[in-house]
Amino acid sequence: MSILTPFLRSLLLTSVLSFTAPLILVGAILIGLSLLGFVPLLESVGATGVKQVLQFLATFGSGQPFQGLVIIGFVCGLVGGLFDTFNFYRYQNLRNH
Structure with a gap:
């Protein structure tokens, strides 16, 4: 079995999740601050x-x-993909020894 297929699958999944994580985090922060604007004494803070x-x-x-x-x-x-590549490389080297 080729090691390329699991590597590419892992790399794609890691890159997509690493891309969406900050988008979800910033979106949650913006939604939270927007909802904070509906509290009577905290409109200016929101x-x-x-x-x-x-x-x-x-x-x-x-x-x-x-x-x-x-x-x-x-x-x-990109950073998540690089980390996954490094992790995959280290795992392959440690497994061969």
């Missing part, structure tokens, strides 16, 4: 929090928050 998160994302996206979110997700997916 609005300020959303504004700060969007400014943070715009920093990575050349002024576009969505583009910044995609860039962060892409980088996390």
